Amino acid sequence: MPEAKLLISAYTPDQFPKDDRNELVFVGKSNIGKSSVINALLDRKNLAFVGKTPGKTRCVNYYDVANRYRFVDVPGYGFAKRSYQEALDYDALMDAYFNRNHIVGVVLMLDGKLGLTKDDIDMIEFLRFHHFNIIAVLNKIDKANQSQQAKAFASLANAGLTRDHVILVSCTSGKGIDRLKTTLTVEFELDPPLTVSTH
Ligand SMILES: Nc1nc2c(ncn2[C@@H]2O[C@H](COP(=O)(O)OP(=O)(O)OP(=O)(O)O)[C@@H](O)[C@H]2O)c(=O)[nH]1
Ligand SMILES: [Mg+2]
Numbered sequence: 001m002p003e004a005k006l007l008i009s010a011y012t013p014d015q016f017p018k019d020d021r022n023e024l025v026f027v028g029k030s031n032i033g034k035s036s037v038i039n040a041l042l043d044r045k046n047l048a049f050v051g052k053t054p055g056k057t058r059c060v061n062y063y064d065v066a067n068r069y070r071f072v073d074v075p076g077y078g079f080a081k082r083s084y085q086e087a088l089d090y091d092a093l094m095d096a097y098f099n100r101n102h103i104v105g106v107v108l109m110l111d112g113k114l115g116l117t118k119d120d121i122d123m124i125e126f127l128r129f130h131h132f133n134i135i136a137v138l139n140k141i142d143k144a145n146q147s148q149q150a151k152a153f154a155s156l157a158n159a160g161l162t163r164d165h166v167i168l169v170s171c172t173s174g175k176g177i178d179r180l181k182t183t184l185t186v187e188f189e190l191d192p193p194l195t196v197s198t199h
Pocket of ligand 2: 036050
């Protein structure tokens, strides 16, 4: 497994790293499991902070992987209990982040049980408008039955994300994580690769 470490938690754009290393960014609504999936992909329990209360992450967290590329954990959207000023700050931080040119791919975290929200659909439109390469992850499938999973798949197809770009995952049970590691490694040419477990 490649070495990973927290590089910086950036609260303002001037704290973003200045070099041009490739970045894979993890986006999704608040509490969907962005930090959990980063830990799972890097085989670390507590590298990224996993919160009990939604909307805790207010900064852009940069994780260096093997001094070669980065995973970036951005604050979640769709969190209602933000003040007007907090919402403005959030928009400014996200705009600044997505206006840089280092993003090789986007991992869009979605709810495998509840399907897409309006905010998710807005995010998909934003990402497609900017021509980002997207892998969608339907997380928390340990909570979803077959018909809920099928529904979530269908709503993604409607939003233009086809099956080969959608991975079902549970960060809690580990289901689907190896498949996600392989897909991300191949799709985004991650070097060193994310190593799958040997069981
Ligand atoms: N049942 C279940 N719970 C999960 C799964 N993945 C994450 N969680 C839980 O969901 C909660 C939020 O997880 P985080 O990884 O902190 O989510 P986040 O998207 O980083 O949240 P913010 O940083 O607040 O935007 C935690 O209590 C996790 O333990 C999963 O696959 N299944
Ligand atoms: Mg988080």
